[in-house]
Amino acid sequence: MNLTLKIWRQKNTTSQGKMVEYKVNNISEDMSFLEMMDILNEELIVKGDDPIAFDHDCREGICGMCSLYINGEAHGPDRGITTCQLHMRKFKDGDTIYIEPWRAKAFPVIKDLVVDRTSFERIMASGGFISVNTSGNTQDANNIPIPKDDADEAFDAATCIGCGACVATCKNSSAMLFVSAKVSQLALLPQGKLERERRVLNMVDQMDKEGFGNCTNTGACEVECPKGISLSNIARMNREYLRASLVKKD
Amino acid sequence: MSKAFEMFSSSIGRKFVMSLTGLFLITYLVIHLAINLLSLVDAHLFNEASHFMGTNWFIQAMQYVLALGFIFHIVQGIALARSNAKARPQKYALDKPSTNSSFSSRSMIITGLLVLLFLVLHLRDYFWELKFDDMNGHATDFDLVVALFANPLYTGLYVFSFIMLGIHLNHGFQSAFQSVGVNHPKYTPGIKKFGVIYCVIVSAGFSLIALVHYFNSL
Numbered sequence: 001m002n003l004t005l006k007i008w009r010q011k012n013t014t015s016q017g018k019m020v021e022y023k024v025n026n027i028s029e030d031m032s033f034l035e036m037m038d039i040l041n042e043e044l045i046v047k048g049d050d051p052i053a054f055d056h057d058c059r060e061g062i063c064g065m066c067s068l069y070i071n072g073e074a075h076g077p078d079r080g081i082t083t084c085q086l087h088m089r090k091f092k093d094g095d096t097i098y099i100e101p102w103r104a105k106a107f108p109v110i111k112d113l114v115v116d117r118t119s120f121e122r123i124m125a126s127g128g129f130i131s132v133n134t135s136g137n138t139q140d141a142n143n144i145p146i147p148k149d150d151a152d153e154a155f156d157a158a159t160c161i162g163c164g165a166c167v168a169t170c171k172n173s174s175a176m177l178f179v180s181a182k183v184s185q186l187a188l189l190p191q192g193k194l195e196r197e198r199r200v201l202n203m204v205d206q207m208d209k210e211g212f213g214n215c216t217n218t219g220a221c222e223v224e225c226p227k228g229i230s231l232s233n234i235a236r237m238n239r240e241y242l243r244a245s246l247v248k249k250d
Numbered sequence: 251m252s253k254a255f256e257m258f259s260s261s262i263g264r265k266f267v268m269s270l271t272g273l274f275l276i277t278y279l280v281i282h283l284a285i286n287l288l289s290l291v292d293a294h295l296f297n298e299a300s301h302f303m304g305t306n307w308f309i310q311a312m313q314y315v316l317a318l319g320f321i322f323h324i325v326q327g328i329a330l331a332r333s334n335a336k337a338r339p340q341k342y343a344l345d346k347p348s349t350n351s352s353f354s355s356r357s358m359i360i361t362g363l364l365v366l367l368f369l370v371l372h373l374r375d376y377f378w379e380l381k382f383d384d385m386n387g388h389a390t391d392f393d394l395v396v397a398l399f400a401n402p403l404y405t406g407l408y409v410f411s412f413i414m415l416g417i418h419l420n421h422g423f424q425s426a427f428q429s430v431g432v433n434h435p436k437y438t439p440g441i442k443k444f445g446v447i448y449c450v451i452v453s454a455g456f457s458l459i460a461l462v463h464y465f466n467s468l
């Protein structure tokens with residue numbers, strides 16, 4: 001199929017970007033969206049143009065690197081997938097496709113379609129961990145009994161790959177779904193309960209400092225999340241936060 | 251800010267304020283609707299109820315709580331909308347929000363501001379007239395109501411405003427529970443259903459009262 005692409009081009013963080021139109025021909029419907037981008041880039045390189053920068057790594061839906069806001073939706077028109085899992089069969093011959101980077105103050109554009117998501121890493125560093133002695137005498141995790149329901153819910157939360165689609169799609173650029181998945185994953189397990197107050201207070205504080213918006217509970221994040229992270233995690237984080245605010249001593 | 255109140259400056263704490271004031275206003279609307287419905291039943295009964303509300307010490311004290319509830323909700327709502335707009339300085343060239351969220355959830359500030367506009371008019375026409383003015387020369391509260399609804403423009407605006415409030419609450423009702431962490435597979439579906447029933451009853455109830463008075467005046 002032949003397609004018209006409108007792609008965001010931007011030299012660096014400080015320069016002014018703009019949408020630029022490209023044509024690609026003979027795209028197979030069996031290709032993934034990123035392969036289509038590869039073909040366009042090869043053509044650009046042959047012509048001596050600057051190829052389009054976009055993020056990707058595993059190309060199998062597990063690393064969360066590939067971003068792209070495609071035709072007005074995070075990761076394109078399909079559900080429960082990342083951009084590398086999006087197939088060209090979702091498009092028709094002659095389609096015009098808009099391709100933009102994640103848009104959020106806390107995700108500044110580095111180049112073209114690549115955004116800086118280290119704000120997520122700073123949130124993780126502020127509390128998304130457990131403090132254990134790893135010097136060789138750690139207790140076997142299987143020795144600690146954990147209710148199956150809790151283990152399942154913690155595992156569901158832990159499937160978040162930190163892609164940032166929730167932020168990109170939220171009208172407020174809120175990071176609540178991501179942060180709540182990380183808070184839930186640890187708060188549900190005995191190993192994580194020890195630091196639960198400190199964790200949720202610090203992570204929410206860091207999230208606010210990074211310039212993400214507030215949650216209006218529109219639920220757009222849950223719909224666009226490639227891993228099906230549920231809004232119930234946000235409610236759990238709200239409870240954790242309320243509880244921590246009430247019981248903390250300092 | 252004092253340590254005890256620190257949380258209210260955070261993103262989640264500010265949503266607690268929205269939720270608690272919102273739930274308070276939701277409760278208040280039920281009482282307001284019940285009293286207004288009396289105006290369809292009997293003029294005397296309505297005047298009695300209105301007089302009771304205007305003189306009872308508890309209701310008078312609650313008036314200040316209500317005013318504070320409104321003020322906190324409105325000020326915080328506007329502040330949240332402003333900081334949310336700043337979180338995405340560069341907009342998308344193409345965005346399709348209707349594929350993943352409801353219209354009512356995306357227009358809370360618009361429906362909220364329209365309700366606020368109505369509120370100002372409403373306070374001027376009733377609260378001010380009843381408390382501080384001569385009720386436009388009418389003898390009873392009921393007469394004032396009847397006279398105002400005789401104006402088709404006024405009645406139209408009234409009905410429009412309650413449709414806006416209905417849209418506000420279509421999202422707001424269940425959202426208020428989520429904001430304070432109430433989300434449970436057993437109860438949340440019921441809360442959502444009850445929220446829809448609630449906003450239909452409130453929107454239709456207030457609108458019906460206005461329309462009945464208007465048609466009676468013809």
Ligand code: HEM
Pocket residue numbers: 214215216217265268269270271272273275276279323324327328330331358359361362363365366369418419421422423425426427429430
């Ligand atoms: C009787 C009148 C009103 C009622 C019963 C009401 C109720 C509610 C409820 C229950 C919520 C959901 C709270 C949450 O998500 O936790 C809400 C949200 C909101 N309200 Fe109201 N409201 C009223 C009037 C207003 C007015 C006058 C404004 C004016 C600005 C307003 C602005 C907002 C905004 C902006 C939100 C969304 C906040 C957010 O989630 O970011 N509301 N309202």
Ligand code: SF4
Pocket residue numbers: 159160161162163164165166167177178181221224225226227228229
């Ligand atoms: S919650 Fe979902 S959308 Fe958000 S970062 Fe995690 S995997 Fe991506």
Ligand code: FES
Pocket residue numbers: 055056057058059060061062063064065066082083084085
């Ligand atoms: S490239 Fe790893 S998830 Fe898409």
